[in-house]
Amino acid sequence: MNIGQASDASGVSAKMIRYYEEIGLIRPMGRTGNNYRVYGEEEVHVLRFIRRARSLGFSLEETETLLKLWQDQSRESAAVKDVATAHIADLERRIAEMQGMVKTLKHLAHCCGGDQRPNCPILDDLAGDAPAPAPRKTKQPA
Amino acid sequence: MNIGQASDASGVSAKMIRYYEEIGLIRPMGRTGNNYRVYGEEEVHVLRFIRRARSLGFSLEETETLLKLWQDQSRESAAVKDVATAHIADLERRIAEMQGMVKTLKHLAHCCGGDQRPNCPILDDLAGDAPAPAPRKTKQPA
DNA sequence: TCTTGACCTTCCCATGATGGGAAGGTCCAC
C-alpha cells in the first residue's frame, strides 16, 4: 500500500502521514526500491487511532502518549484515564472562557441598535472610558 | 512615553506593540532622536481597545475592522453589530464542537475503571475495531 | 567621568497542526 492508499484508508492526509513520521509519532515506514513508503493494515489502524484521538481534541503529544499506552499490553487503565481527565478539564476551561466571551458579547449586541446610527455600546465597551480618537486611518491605502 | 511605559499603561506587551505596528494595525509611531518610539495617551487608548477586543476573542483582523469603525464617526452601528454577531456564532460553533468532545470523553472516562488493570474503553474507542498492535516503540530512545 | 543596569532597536527563530506548491523521479495504461 502506497501513502495515497493509506491516506484514503485512514482518513489522514498524505501530508500529515509524512509529518507524523517526521516528528516520530509513527515509525519510519519501509520503502520500496523506488523510495516509496509502504504501508500495511496495522499502520492504517495506527493512523485511524491518531485521527480519532485528534478528533476528540487530543494534542499530538497526548496522542503519542495514548498510542504508547495502547501498544503497551501491561498499561494501567488509570494512566489512560488520567490523560483523558486532564484533557476534559482543559476543554472545559476553554469552553468556560469562550462562554464568558459569548455572554458579554450577547449582552452588548443586545444593547446595540444595529441600525444606521453611529451610537454603539459594543464600541463603548471596547473603548472603556477613552474618548473616540480623531478620525484617521490605521492603514494607509496603497 | 516610551514603548515600555505604553506597554505598562495599556497591558499590551512591547513585543506586540511593535508587531501591531508592523502589520499596520496601528500607525507607525513617531521617533525621538535616538530612534525610540514615542507614545501619547491616545495611542494607549487604542492599545487598550485592541487588548479588550482580543480578550473577547476577536481576531486581529476583526479587531482592525472594529478599530476603524470606532474611529469612523459616521459608522452605522449595524456594521459593528454584524461583526459581533458573526463572532458570537463562531464562538458558539467552537463551543458546541468542544462540548461534543467533552460529552464523548466523559462517557468513556466514566466507563473506564481507572485502575491498575489494562482493560480500557477509552483506548477501545480510539482503536475502533482494530486489534491492539504488536508492542513496539513509536519513537526509539536515544 | 566612568560604569552599570535598564532601557530601546532590529533580526531571527519557535510554537501547533495543517495546507499549498514547486521541482523532480516513478509507474502504469494506452
Add this chain to the structure above:
DNA sequence: GTGGACCTTCCCATCATGGGAAGGTCAAGA
C-alpha cells in the same frame, strides 16, 4: 513512448505570541 497520476523532498504560509541575540542609548550613582 507518452501522458497523467502517483511519489519524493524542500520551502513557505497560517495565527498570535514569546524568546533571545547583538548592538545602541540613557540615567543614576561612585
